[in-house]
Amino acid sequence: MSVRVVIVDDHPVVRSGLHALLAAQPALEIVGQAGSGAEALDVVARTAPDVVLCDLRLGEGMDGVEVTRTLRNRSGAPAVVILTTYDHDGDIVRAVEAGAAGYLLKDATADEIAVAARAAARGEDVLGPALTERVVGAMRTRRAELSPREREILGLLAEGLSNRQIARRAFLSEATVKTHLAHVYAKLDVDGRTAAVARARSAGLLP
Incomplete structure (x- = not known):
């Protein structure tokens, strides 16, 4: 029995390319495409797919x-696999927290995407060990509860x-700034300024 798939991407060329690649895969049936979040919700409602392959950025x-969260809150929700070019820990965590079954980069092969879609349709998570480790680390960092x-x-x-x-901007003494930074470093489990900023960005604590 074929896994019914809807492709969601705001670039028509990407949608067409994915359709062509995945239509040639065994046990996959492309039942719809959408170019926006609102269109995705409509297409899914009409086609009742097993899996939605959804880009992260939709214009x-x-x-x-948001598409993932909305779909997963519906009765008989399809599995959602995020397929994107954005490899940021914060984005991965947001997608997983919204209910995505997996997160793949667009440089994945057609075979890898097909395997992920079939696994998601069976109710399995399709985050690899490396991504799982990153998600756990990022979620731990986000729970650091910075004041x-x-x-x-x-x-x-x-x-x-x-x-x-920083002391001038925040109307604090330099000693107080150093104390705050020491607390930040400890909570983020880092040992310096550059590492703190990198860890905070990856965890979605900074723009």
Whole structure:
């Protein structure tokens, strides 16, 4: 029995390319395509697919995470696999928290996408070990519970400001800034400014 698939991507060429690649795969049937989040919800309602392959960025309106969350809250929800060019821990965590069964990059082969779609249709998660480890790490970081002041200091740090400049901007003493930074480093489990900013960005704590 074929797995029924809907492809969601805001680029027509990408949709056509995925359709051509996946239509040639055994046990897959492409039953619909959509170019936006709103269109995706409509197409899914009409075609009742087993799996939705959804891009993360869909232009204006709903993004792939919002589409995932909305679909997964419906009765008889299809599995959703995010297929994107964005390899950011924060995006992966958002997708998983919204209910996505998996997260693949667009450089995946047709065979890899087909395997993921069939696995998702069986109710399996299709995050590889490496991505699973990254998701767990990012979620742990997001739960670090930085205080509002620590988030403010972290944001100023991300702007490349020195401790003295941060102190002036935040109306604090340099000693207090250093104390806040020590707490931030400990909560993020890092040992310096650059690592703190990188960890915070990947976990979605910074824009």
